[in-house]
Amino acid sequence: MxxxxxxxxxxxxxxxxxxxxxxxxxxxxxxxxxxxxxxxxxxxxxxPDPRRSLALVAAVQLSEVVAELLRFSREGDQEAFEPFALEPAENAADALRAILCIQRATAAPPYDLERQDEDNRLIGAIDCFLDGWA
Structure with a gap:
């Protein structure tokens, strides 16, 4: 029809x-x-917002750092566990880098150029640390 x-x-x-x-x-x-x-x-x-994914990764890394520091403070180096190493510092640095990138990506105008420059220098220093140059 x-x-x-x-x-x-x-x-x-x-x-x-x-x-x-x-x-x-x-x-x-x-x-x-x-x-x-x-x-x-x-x-x-x-x-989901990629910033939320980055924030989740940073939170997980920081929680691992806190757990490792608590374990070490309670038990010290134990044969059953891996010895306390630089890994918590690396995880914390990587998490801080992710947080700085999220803040930079979500900054609303007008941008604080001095703060942005400081953040960029800090991100660069973290990159050097994570690459083993620091």
Missing amino acids: IDDQPDAETPPQTCALCGCTDASPCHDDLRGHCWWVADRLCSHCAQ
């Missing part, structure tokens, strides 16, 4: 999680505008 009625305008596609549409997409400075990955799911809701 042929329908002589004109097609009704289709409603705009809307993300079920955040409510964004084609006319009003999600946007952030790291990922830009979102796109559709499924019928009612935008790319930003489908893929």
Whole structure:
């Protein structure tokens, strides 16, 4: 059967999680505008914010450092455990680097250029430390 009625305008596609549409997409400075990955799911809701992933990695690394320091303070070097080594410092440095990168990526204008320069120098020093140059 042929329908002589004109097609009704289709409603705009809307993300079920955040409510964004084609006319009003999600946007952030790291990922830009979102796109559709499924019928009612935008790319930003489908893929968590990469800053959150970095923050989770940093938190895990710092918790490992704290656990190792607590173990060493309670038990000292034990044969059953690996000897206390520089690894906690490396994990803490790597976590600090991730935190600084998150702060730099989320800094809102106007940027504090002096603070940004200090952070860049600190990140460079951490990179040297992690590469074994410090």
